[in-house]
Amino acid sequence: MVRKRLLAVINCLSTHSSKEQPLSLQEIKSQLMHEYDLELSDKMIRTELKFLQSSASLYKLETGTNNKNYKEKVYYLENTSFQIHELRYLMDAVSSARFISQSETNQLIYKLRGLTDEFTSKRLANELIHTEGKIGIMHFADNVQTLHEAIKAKKCVKFQYGRYNVDKEFILSREGDFYKVIPLGVVWYQEYYYLIAKEEGKEKIIQYRIDRMSSVMKTEDSWVPNPGFDLEKYVSQLFHMYSGEQSGIAMEFDNHLINVVIDRFGLDAKIKNLENGRFLLEVDGVVSMGLVRWLLTWGADAKALRPTKLVDMMKKEIGRYDGLYT
Template identity: 30%
Template sequence: MPKGTNQKFKLYRLAQIMLERTDDDHYITMPEIMSALGEYEITAERKSIYNDLHDLEVLGIEVEGEPVGNRYHYHVVNRPFELPELKLLVDAIQSSKFITERKSNALIKKLEKLVSRYDAMKLQRQVYVSGRIKTMNESIYYTVDAIHNAISENRKIRFQYFQWNVKKEMELRRGGAYYHISPWGLSWDAENYYLIGYDSDAGQVRHYRVDKMLHIQMSDDSREGREYFKKLDMADYTRKSFGMFGGKEQKVKLLVEDRFAGVIIDRFGKDVMFIPSDEDHFTVNVDVRVSSQFFGWVFSLGGGVKILSPDEVTEQMREEIRKIAGQYERPGIDKSDF
């Protein structure tokens, strides 16, 4: 049999054919394998292909042959990722606010290469999330990578930080001055990605939206704040910070309607103790960073959750309600009613 013009690529093309055209539900016969190789101008005898299929296992590609009638059907088994696992990854990428639409599509295309062409079609799914607005900062991937590199090398980072103004323009905070922060971790909360780091000048743990960081650079200075982060549980810090808004950490006692038990567990976990109060309510003591976001969370639950103590926090809640009510005040209404 005359050799084709691309014989040196035979094993590579065979691997490509098996990975793209077979899976648990789709098989390929020996004549079909030979025909597929021919599409790449590669010729091969059956015996050499049998040997090549065995050699693919050395590359981590396990091919199984099953007798069907008078022929064998071949397909790839035991891929690194199962289809349901990749579907979860696709859903996470599509629903992530901090990943741009263009990058979402590019990442999903790469995931499709991990399965056959048939399963790849099943990954082309659209996840619709109410109010989803994708970030417009394409550099977030390189920012995240730079943060991880700085953490692994125990270095500080420098970056500029921006906010959007009423003209829909990026406006650098601190007049464009660079922030000099010791990075200690990353957190995904409230649909956004945050850097959690130590600000040496302020002597505080602070967090920053990764998609609002610009021109990140690794510093020559070693990180500071290790003693703070030895005591800090990152997951616990995130749970206490509503929407990653800072605030004074306090133990707050809540009166909760029984029907909101699931809401409390989703927010604070199953370890919090529910203390029955009456037939329809229970109380719970939780540690939170008290902020306007926390009050907004309580307010969003209507009469289902009430802050009982401490008095300082209940008074802050009353003040928040008064401020909001004042924005909708009509002539003739006495503010003391609120």
Template identity: 30%
Template sequence: MEALLMAEEKTKQDKKGRLLALRDYLYKYTDEQHPVSTQELIDEMTRQGYPGNRKTIKDDIDVLNKFGMDIITNVSRGNSFYMASREFEIPELKLLVDAVSSSRFISAARSEQLIGKLTAMASEYEKEQITPRIFTGDRIKANNPHLYYVVDMLIQAIQNKKKVRFQYGEFDADKHKVLRNDGEIYINSPYGCLWNDDFYYLVGYSEKREKVVTFRVDRIVDLEIMDDDIIPEPADFDMSDYAKIVIEMFDGEPQEVELLCDNELMKSVIDKFGENIKTERVSDEQFKAVVNVSTSKTFYAWCFRFAEQMKIVGPENVKNTYIEMARSVIG
């Protein structure tokens, strides 16, 4: 009796193993252009230690399909089989691989790991369509292997509504990493993280500065989650609006600014501020744009990029600051 029970248990285990082996093989080695025959599947399962026949193959495929797999049986080709769909389509994987490959936030080593995981979601043949698009060696990449864990801790703190404390790094004139303000401890009530220009930014409330501020996540050092609950978001705070106003993620005074631009700059203005900004053609050569921005040095630097093709019309205080910055550059 005991021997019979053991034999039945082994049969169950063999069937489970055969199903998993069959699923993995179809996932890795088949697609619409590369189906496999029943005999090829029998031979492969036998090679892996799961001998069977045409009936077991058919029954196992029926079970896999019943539980969500998309395995197509091509009767016209003598019952050949292939995995018809996966979690991601090839165009989607290409987009994800390119995003990971080009991201400065993700280190080169971590990029290769992520790309490996993404390409594993395609068949061995489809990988060839993705791999040639991977170029990471000549791109500037982050050199901080702990970024993943910093982001993970920040997400935990945001979800649990707990304050965080940390130090903030920067570089001195000799390109040495140093702590800002002699190692000052920053305490922040985190509200969310924003992605902008290939960098992650923490957005949260600073009690010291009594306002919502941003920090580059890759410059955060010795992050800790505190036991204290966060200070609730100000009543007038909206993360989407904040992201639109604080361009390039540098703090400044949010203001409505009027720009006078050459017509050819319309695409650059829309790229920066979106299609919903207020614009008005003023001549055959120029248009006006009214934008809500954080008037920081970064905003002024963005305007400088276009030299005489873009002018700040108002308000007067912003215009004067821009003029003074131009004079200081000239010396």
């Protein structure tokens, strides 16, 4: 009975009290009767409150003075699990993730709001507006977990891979044959999960969209990590998860794009002021269509200087515009 009494007091304070809305002893007493059908004396409740203030308690009970009656104490449990801004971050991440269906989004947000008191939960009622549609993917969570487990266990994985066609039909590549790869890491980039992997028998590293994978399975085949491969460095050199040839890259930008470049490459980027309203950026990166299309985003305000392969790719892509708007 004593344990049940203490748990009831903890649940009552966790649910109904907060720093902004603490509870008096009589309010705690009323809630315990209403919700838990526990008729406790003032002395019993004070005993539990005293324990919650002791060093033996894992909870942090705070006290204050009732604004309406300065002689009366009020109580609330400090939320040691999540602060309101932390819950907001988690809710917004769930809301913006396209691979989480709307129904699952609603369930997760409901659970996240249940991790705090009622007052704070109401402050979290305004949800993030997401601008892109969500896509429900069968077994997506299981696939992500399988990949993480395979990476940890240093096991290969196999899966089917596909894309939608213009009729919105999901068509499997290789006529449904399985890909077998060495999984190097999982990356979340621009609202999508990617698997960074090497296909069996090949050296080239490829990025696979996990929402385009199906029938993901961990195999019994083991693999040995390459000590010279740095996953974080590799990912930082990619543009929009496109694979390509790694090279030293030089690009020129108008000065108004300095914050765009810093957002993409960080404050440590090698930048040189050209004193003509433009600046030079030199980086090690992957030459790919992802980089070409990123540069074309900025029109004539961005220019590729080297390597020659990148310049040729830019010319070819720009040439495709000729006659497009006639």
